[in-house]
Amino acid sequence: METERSAQTGIDEAIQSHPAFPGGRLIGWTLIAEWETPQGERKLARLASTDVTRWQVTGYLHQALFTDRGEWADPPPSEGS
Numbered sequence: 001m002e003t004e005r006s007a008q009t010g011i012d013e014a015i016q017s018h019p020a021f022p023g024g025r026l027i028g029w030t031l032i033a034e035w036e037t038p039q040g041e042r043k044l045a046r047l048a049s050t051d052v053t054r055w056q057v058t059g060y061l062h063q064a065l066f067t068d069r070g071e072w073a074d075p076p077p078s079e080g081s
Contacts, residue, residue: 005050007047008047008048008049008050011029011031011047011049012026012029012049012050015029026049027052028048028049028051028052028056028060029048029049029052029060030046030047030048030049030052030057030060030061031046031047031048032044032045032046032061033045033047048060
C-alpha cells in the first residue's frame with residue numbers, strides 16, 4: 001500500500017504542475033496503465049487520487065469513454081445563452 005501511495009503522490013504532483021486549464025485547480029484523477037510482467041504477461045492497473053470516491057472514478061471513466069472530447073474539455077455554455 002505504501003508503494004501505491006507513493007505513486008499517487010508522484011502522479012498528483014506531476015498533474016498539478018501542468019494544469020489543463022489556465023488557473024485550473026486539480027480536483028481528482030484516475031489513471032489506467034498497461035504493464036508487462038517479467039514473464040511477458042500483460043496486466044492493467046487502475047489508480048486514482050486519494051481524495052475521490054469510487055463513484056467519482058466511475059464518472060471520470062464513463063465521461064472519458066463515452067463523451068466527445070470537446071464536451072468535457074470545454075466549459076459548458078452559460079445558462080440563457
